[in-house]
Amino acid sequence: MSNTDTPLPQSDKSVRHLRITQPSPWVSRWAHLIETSGTVLDLAAGGGRHGRLFLDRGHTVTFVDRTAEPLADLRGHERAEVIEADLEDGSPWPLAERRFDAVVVVNYLHRELFERIIASLKPGGVLIYETFARGNEDFTRPRNPDHLLKSGELLQIVHGQLQVVAYEHGLVQGADITGVKQRLCAINDLSASIREDGEPPAHEISRV
Numbered sequence: 001m002s003n004t005d006t007p008l009p010q011s012d013k014s015v016r017h018l019r020i021t022q023p024s025p026w027v028s029r030w031a032h033l034i035e036t037s038g039t040v041l042d043l044a045a046g047g048g049r050h051g052r053l054f055l056d057r058g059h060t061v062t063f064v065d066r067t068a069e070p071l072a073d074l075r076g077h078e079r080a081e082v083i084e085a086d087l088e089d090g091s092p093w094p095l096a097e098r099r100f101d102a103v104v105v106v107n108y109l110h111r112e113l114f115e116r117i118i119a120s121l122k123p124g125g126v127l128i129y130e131t132f133a134r135g136n137e138d139f140t141r142p143r144n145p146d147h148l149l150k151s152g153e154l155l156q157i158v159h160g161q162l163q164v165v166a167y168e169h170g171l172v173q174g175a176d177i178t179g180v181k182q183r184l185c186a187i188n189d190l191s192a193s194i195r196e197d198g199e200p201p202a203h204e205i206s207r208v
């Protein structure tokens with residue numbers, strides 16, 4: 001699904017994507033966990049504000065969206081790849097078996113993709129996910145419950161597959177959009193333990 005409950009004309013969609021240009025603080029906060037020079041997938045990228053953050057940090061970034069027009073300026077960038085693909089129309093997954101050092105998904109939810117998203121992480125790869133959750137209908141779109149995460153849903157999805165480094169659920173104000181969000185940062189290293197008790201490696205969660 002898109003987080004657009006009412007379909008907009010193509011040109012209006014592009015304008016909406018471009019309206020928000022600053023990366024989500026949640027994505028910025030966890031960017032340091034991604035391997036230096038690692039590859040990043042910005043899924044349902046919109047205007048690419050998160051992929052652009054990672055380009056600035058020196059990463060190689062693959063942007064995927066059904067509308068590539070807001071990413072047109074990136075064509076020719078030596079570390080940017082733009083793939084125009086509909087992720088929900090039943091077409092083959094556009095990334096085949098490719099794996100990334102990070103996958104970033106913000107303000108987009110199509111539950112059928114979660115298996116693909118997790119399988120797209122390299123060992124040690126980082127998933128940064130943030131989108132709207134139930135309760136958001138009191139503030140802004142999306143309001144369709146199908147397009148809103150349930151309490152704890154991201155935790156349930158990655159349970160047993162990824163190590164959760166951070167999770168939040170609640171009202172977010174003063175960021176890109178005021179609304180109820182669920183946010184997750186998780187790492188594909190549950191099986192990477194070198195400890196007797198099988199615990200996965202610890203990651204830096206605070207520089208204070």
Ligand SMILES: C[S@@+](CC[C@H](N)C(=O)[O-])C[C@H]1O[C@@H](n2cnc3c(N)ncnc32)[C@H](O)[C@@H]1O
Pocket residue numbers: 001002003017020043044045046047048049050064065066067085086087088089105106107108
């Ligand atoms: C609310 S925007 C979020 C954009 C970006 N992640 C951000 O945070 O700025 C949702 C994005 O999902 C894309 N999208 C919606 N449905 C899609 C589909 N079926 N296949 C691919 N992209 C889709 C839209 O084109 C739009 O760019």
